[in-house]
Amino acid sequence: MSSNFSTLILRCSDPKHLREIQAVLTAGGLLLSGSSSGVFFHNSLIRAYTRLSSPCSSLLLFSDLLRSGFLPDSHSFSFILKACSLIPARFTGLSAHALAFKLGLDSDLFVNNSLIHFHSVTGVIADARLLFDRSYQRDSVSYNSMISAYVRVGDLGNARNVFDEMPTRDGISWSAIIAGYAQGGASKEALRLFSRMQEEGFVPEGKTLVSVLAACAHMGALEQGKWVHGYLRSNGAKIDVFLGTALIDMYAKCGEVDLGLKVFDEMPEKNLLAWTTMIKGLGMHGRGEEALQLFSEMERSGVVPDDIAFIGALCACTHAGLVDRGRQIFDSMYHCYGLRPKVEHYGCMVDLLARNGLLNEAKELVDCMPMEPDASVWGAFMAGCRFYRNVELAEYAVKHLIQLEPNSSGVYVLLANIYASSGRHADAKMVRYLMKKKRIEKIPGCTLVEIRGIVHQFLVGDTSHAQIKDILMKWDEIEDRIRLAGYVPNKKEVLLDINEDEKEDALGRHSEKLAIAFALISTEDGATIRLVKNLRVCTDCHDATKLISKVYEREIVVRDRTRFHLFKDGSCTCKDFW
Numbered sequence: 001m002s003s004n005f006s007t008l009i010l011r012c013s014d015p016k017h018l019r020e021i022q023a024v025l026t027a028g029g030l031l032l033s034g035s036s037s038g039v040f041f042h043n044s045l046i047r048a049y050t051r052l053s054s055p056c057s058s059l060l061l062f063s064d065l066l067r068s069g070f071l072p073d074s075h076s077f078s079f080i081l082k083a084c085s086l087i088p089a090r091f092t093g094l095s096a097h098a099l100a101f102k103l104g105l106d107s108d109l110f111v112n113n114s115l116i117h118f119h120s121v122t123g124v125i126a127d128a129r130l131l132f133d134r135s136y137q138r139d140s141v142s143y144n145s146m147i148s149a150y151v152r153v154g155d156l157g158n159a160r161n162v163f164d165e166m167p168t169r170d171g172i173s174w175s176a177i178i179a180g181y182a183q184g185g186a187s188k189e190a191l192r193l194f195s196r197m198q199e200e201g202f203v204p205e206g207k208t209l210v211s212v213l214a215a216c217a218h219m220g221a222l223e224q225g226k227w228v229h230g231y232l233r234s235n236g237a238k239i240d241v242f243l244g245t246a247l248i249d250m251y252a253k254c255g256e257v258d259l260g261l262k263v264f265d266e267m268p269e270k271n272l273l274a275w276t277t278m279i280k281g282l283g284m285h286g287r288g289e290e291a292l293q294l295f296s297e298m299e300r301s302g303v304v305p306d307d308i309a310f311i312g313a314l315c316a317c318t319h320a321g322l323v324d325r326g327r328q329i330f331d332s333m334y335h336c337y338g339l340r341p342k343v344e345h346y347g348c349m350v351d352l353l354a355r356n357g358l359l360n361e362a363k364e365l366v367d368c369m370p371m372e373p374d375a376s377v378w379g380a381f382m383a384g385c386r387f388y389r390n391v392e393l394a395e396y397a398v399k400h401l402i403q404l405e406p407n408s409s410g411v412y413v414l415l416a417n418i419y420a421s422s423g424r425h426a427d428a429k430m431v432r433y434l435m436k437k438k439r440i441e442k443i444p445g446c447t448l449v450e451i452r453g454i455v456h457q458f459l460v461g462d463t464s465h466a467q468i469k470d471i472l473m474k475w476d477e478i479e480d481r482i483r484l485a486g487y488v489p490n491k492k493e494v495l496l497d498i499n500e501d502e503k504e505d506a507l508g509r510h511s512e513k514l515a516i517a518f519a520l521i522s523t524e525d526g527a528t529i530r531l532v533k534n535l536r537v538c539t540d541c542h543d544a545t546k547l548i549s550k551v552y553e554r555e556i557v558v559r560d561r562t563r564f565h566l567f568k569d570g571s572c573t574c575k576d577f578w
């Protein structure tokens, strides 16, 4: 009979039924003291409640177990600690740890693993590590718990050490470490580990592929992202909503938003995140009308937008210059959905107004925001001031920005550029002096380009690439050819302490120019060139890239910090407005 009950408990998929089983067991006296299988049934029920996401019922059963005079065994502790990790209930877990210690059960491998997991989930990694280090016996569960614990707090160094020390890794270890690198923005390492994982014969599952796609999206590694898509197709894998969304994001961020749309259309179920990702992707590409159409379609299909979806919709307006639609959407947040705009939404609106030259309206919005404007609000306002060369308002913004971000190089660089391009060289110099005095370092420009599945990285003025000689020679040729087409180096925005002659050379070595020269050498005629840049594209590089697209008859897709630029036949989809 007892085995019948235990199968029932094991198969139960609804906490309500579990409660009924528990009542039958109680009525039969099987949970009372004196019953030979009392501990066994308590344990089975404790485990089942946790599995069915009712860990609080597990805690109640555990106290019943103690109250009925049973002695918990190692299984009881293993299961109750899982419940405590899930809730999470730190103090109850600590009491369980103490009790296990008292009963001498804290030397069991399974109890130790549960303790490691419990301590790391409820916040004290050092305690988890202590237990891990003190154990003489560890299995892959112990190692994986430690790896996940470090990944959760972003400590990749320690996660990697544990991973490397592990005698036999399993799929979970690989998945955890790859997710760690992908989330931490160390995309190159994530992809490197992904190929090693396959070399060692592990078959990646959905979660790992989602991490890998995120890494591809971050680096603009289209070929590798496509490989994952192909892999899924050739294995007949079901593309669930998580994989689908990751694919859409990857395609959008790699400049192939239409392939993302195809995935989106084929998805059998779409949740809010999938819709939002698609809307954001279209917005990034300046396809605001389509993004907004999708937003309305989402509303019609009964999916209720949250504040992140609204950010997607407002950004779409921003990149397409749809001021009136933006105002409408902003108002509908509260009026239709009762969502109070957050500082991010104000940021989008200020960006939208400022980009379209409505600087005074933008300033009014900033001044009457119900919360303190943050650096991104001021930053958006200031970018508008820069575009329309309104030095007074820019200074007004900078005063606030510098208070909020005293150490950010971006603010100073932007201000110096505004001064320089409006002829106030003494002021520009002053800003440069301030930066030096405060020891603020400029973030070096960095551009990534993928050639035949390998991502190459270029820094500003970088001479470390193996083919640097050919690259610089190619740049000379490019410059000669685009000069004939009308290129004049734009020196106004170069913020470097060097004299005028050297400036042009410094422009020539901006990371995207090196990357384009390299891509022109390394790809066949007519192939599209894709770059990912960490900063905003500068005006000079933007001008040069437009001409290169015409002279060399290439499409060049550049993702910078904020949006996409598609250069084709001498013009750019951003319409020189970014």
Ligand SMILES: *[C@@H]1O[C@H](CO)[C@@H](O)[C@H](O)[C@H]1NC(C)=O
Pocket: 106, 107, 108, 109, 112, 130, 131, 134, 135, 136, 137, 138
């Ligand atoms: C479990 O941990 C305790 C103390 O933290 C330790 O003494 C014991 O050896 C460990 N058990 C195993 C199986 O490693």
Ligand SMILES: *[C@@H]1O[C@H](CO)[C@@H](O)[C@H](O)[C@H]1NC(C)=O
Pocket: 404, 405, 406, 407
């Ligand atoms: C800026 O840098 C200084 C010195 O490096 C430091 O003391 C200060 O806390 C930093 N401020 C902020 C807001 O990061």
